[in-house]
Amino acid sequence: MPLSESLSATADQLLIAHPPQQIALLFAVALVAGLARGFSGFGGALIFVPLASALAGPRIASPLLLVIDATMTLGLLPDAIKRANRREVLTMLIGALFGVPIGTAALAFAPPLVLRWTISVIVLCLLCFLISGWRYRGRPKAPLSIATGAVSGVFGGVAQMSGPPVVAYWLGGAIPRETVRANLVTYFALSSVISATSYVSAGLLTLESLLLSVAVGPGYAIGIAIGSALFGRASEQTFRRICYALIASSALISLPLLDNLLR
Numbered sequence: 001m002p003l004s005e006s007l008s009a010t011a012d013q014l015l016i017a018h019p020p021q022q023i024a025l026l027f028a029v030a031l032v033a034g035l036a037r038g039f040s041g042f043g044g045a046l047i048f049v050p051l052a053s054a055l056a057g058p059r060i061a062s063p064l065l066l067v068i069d070a071t072m073t074l075g076l077l078p079d080a081i082k083r084a085n086r087r088e089v090l091t092m093l094i095g096a097l098f099g100v101p102i103g104t105a106a107l108a109f110a111p112p113l114v115l116r117w118t119i120s121v122i123v124l125c126l127l128c129f130l131i132s133g134w135r136y137r138g139r140p141k142a143p144l145s146i147a148t149g150a151v152s153g154v155f156g157g158v159a160q161m162s163g164p165p166v167v168a169y170w171l172g173g174a175i176p177r178e179t180v181r182a183n184l185v186t187y188f189a190l191s192s193v194i195s196a197t198s199y200v201s202a203g204l205l206t207l208e209s210l211l212l213s214v215a216v217g218p219g220y221a222i223g224i225a226i227g228s229a230l231f232g233r234a235s236e237q238t239f240r241r242i243c244y245a246l247i248a249s250s251a252l253i254s255l256p257l258l259d260n261l262l263r
Contacts, residue, residue: 034223103157135172
């Protein structure tokens with residue numbers, strides 16, 4: 001079958017599996033998630049994945065966010081690699097190499113209902129962790145870096161929520177903020193490559209998810225642009241609280257008990 005016909009057939013199948021109203025809702029969720037990501041630098045996955053899982057299923061939501069977020073942040077990578085502590089990033093990636101496949105296996109083989117409950121519980125636990133403000137105050141050590149990468153990898157593999165453990169580990173240590181930012185951008189970009197490879201191997205990253213990202217991705221991009229523009233103009237503390245409220249709402253609304261709200 002010619003490529004054009006194959007793409008057309010896949011697009012038709014996409015619209016059957018994901019009707020326009022569902023795509024519109026995913027676009028709106030991506031917009032809100034991108035707004036949080038653009039302003040505060042966190043919260044995108046914690047908002048998007050639970051709601052997108054309720055709308056389209058966990059095995060669609062996680063690969064979809066992987067493609068969208070990796071695409072939107074690709075431009076930050078060249079400068080970040082120059083500024084990052086590459087040895088520390090690579091040390092943490094050792095842990096991700098073990099953690100991501102575990103999370104991916106859970107995403108691929110666990111029943112969707114179990115996954116949705118698990119994702120909501122993870123989001124609420126990570127939200128409490130973020131609100132607590134806890135940070136690791138020491139200097140990075142190889143065993144801790146590998147362990148943090150492994151935990152981050154599991155969360156990333158199952159739900160693309162790899163951020164909070166890494167941020168808490170690096171942000172409170174004796175590392176310059178510029179280096180921390182470069183480390184984070186570099187680590188998340190390279191761990192996305194690990195996730196993408198793992199997802200392809202598990203049959204989770206498909207042409208369907210790539211086409212869906214074309215329809216939903218612009219919402220995320222618009223949200224990031226608006227959030228970035230608001231940074232410095234709005235109160236960071238107030239917006240952070242709004243992000244926390246959005247994350248909590250996302251986790252609660254997406255609970256299987258409340259499916260009638262989204263379906």
